[in-house]
Amino acid sequence: MTDPRVARLGELVVDYSLGLEPEKVLRIDAPPVAEPLAVEVYRAALAAGAHPYVDLQLERLPELLLAEANDRQLDYVSPISKAEIELVDAIVTIWSESNTRALTHADPERHQRLLGASQELAKRRWQRMSAGDLGWLGMLFPTEAHAQDAQMSLAEYESFVFRACHVEEPGDAVAHWEGVRRELGARAESLSEARELRIVGPGTDLTVGVEGRRWQPADGRYNMPDGEVYTSPLETATEGEISFVFPALFHGREVADIRLRFENGEVVAAEASRGREYLDAMLEMDDGARRLGEVAFGLNYEIDRFTQNTLFDEKIGGTMHVALGAAFEDLGGRNESGLHWDLVCDLREDGEVYADGELVWRAGRFLESAAPARV
């Protein structure tokens, strides 16, 4: 028996996020544990007249590959995968896991080597996406593992996920997300006029230069759930300090109570109560790793708590996040790095944000609704 919420979610991403047209080829990448959602996306794509197929990715294979493969096998990129990436019009990635820490003990060097081998494919995928030839959406199917990370029962976590996507209750989810698109579009447009943002909160007083940078609404086109506006800040204009109360998770490792101090755009001091060495190693990765590649407002108020999953955490309504490392070129960002690590700062209790000296945000909310977007 299909969970009607899963069916609604499948329809939402096909109809709204991808806007899938007849005859388009859709690949659905998912682990077996996400099969119910993969099937509903497939069904919705059939109804749209498209040609969907499901490619299930067995979760234990990366572990086997890391344990047993020789270097040639680790570096290998299948010609089938290379050919396929040219032949699909859209991809849905369902990120669900049965165990979010399965690779915690994998050899980091071999893991890095494996990730390196997949870079060629990832690069080609981004090229086709930015040329508008390939649609893509990332989403999640609730599993026990993710519920466990969120410290919830599976039933609670399912409701959390489906609420965040606005499919928990029957109703017109597409209309809801179209409203989000208009609202975030207007917000992004008004933020694009700001030259400088000052973020003030517990342990935080950070100034970020954003003059001339374009703000982008994240409105459910590439992620579901979604709900943020983001840009890439000026590379040398970040000053002051920022504290992150949520533990920062990166590739299955946790770093807690991070505090960063910036001068001329660069991290000059970094502290953490846990995982300090890993934090330092990440900051040392390359020149760009010490600078911000992203600053963003989380605006999905149906996401009201930290769940140790970036897809959700960076969209928590009332938070801001910054990312160390790679910037978005299409928004004017120039910072280059192998790192892109999102760190979420909670501003819901007594945070304030000033745009060019004027208070625009307090306690997790913009004070004024943005002007309607010009169409």
Add this chain to the structure above:
Amino acid sequence: MSDRLRRLAEVLVGYSGGVRPGDLTVLQGPVNVEPLLEELYGAVLRAGGHPTVRCSPELDDLLFREGSERQLEWQTPGEREDIDQADVWIVVDAPSNTKALTSVDPEREALVQRARRPWRERYLERALAGELRWVLTAFPTNGAAQDAEMSLAEYERFLYGAAMLDAGDPAERWRAFSEVLGRVAEFLMTKEEIRFVAEGTDLTFAVSGARTWLASDGHENFPDGEVFTAPLDESAEGEITFTFPAVFSGRQVDDVRLRFHEGEVVEASASRGEEFLREMVALDDGARRVGELAFGLNDAVRVFTRNILFDEKIGGTMHLALGSAYSEVGGTNRSALHWDMICDLRSGGEVYADGELVYRDGRFLGLT
């Protein structure tokens, strides 16, 4: 269980697929064979190959019910690339429910069979050219066990017995069995005409000329055990009564009787499923002719399980397939259909080769 799975994976990768270092090896199966796909993946890695898994939910039912004709006929980019690029292709069949497609409109079924014909020809072409080694195997499921009227545990014993995984070195046992099958094929190669006689059956084929008999010894099917050929297209003459139900795409047709004249089906009847039988026979010109003629020779497969992979190998049976022939044995008949139907010869069946009795009650006389 996991030990048998590992042994199954090792013999599939080492003996059947013959995976060598550098071989791009596609491992394909539905999601309920995840444990075997994992073992295969590990075995391919250890053999130095490059495993790539093609795993999907069981979506045929949804596609047949909700898909348009264009969607039914469509081939995924992945399927096309697998067929074009793989060096080895191991396909695992493991239905959760073998009757899920029973109510599908036979015309839509025929549409899909026709659309898939070029793919089938493409991989047979690459196989014939020695570019692709493909293996079809089975994984025990409750659905398959139910069809065989066994418990899952009984069915597992049956399957692993048929695969010779129950004792000794499986690859060694398969090599020895291969020699026995080779002797039967060599013997049949010296004959020009084969006549089958059993209750309700008296059917003659010409098998001489450009046709050869091949031993099917665990390389393309696993488990395995038959010798087969493609009879001359216009030679089938007489009638045959199939003792076992004929099963195709989850549909069962009982008590099939076919009468042939000059190689073509001129009468087809069945006690159940006759309409489906007629639809399939009328699929295209080649569907009326016999594309394959074979002897089942695996004595570890004794009972009918409604799975053609096993049934056609039951020791002491013969089968023929309506539809496409294999080029590797010199066959020329072309069709989108390839439907194997089996006749038990173990009690009273006789085979005459060039007029001489060579087989009785399911055994070649003085050969096996």
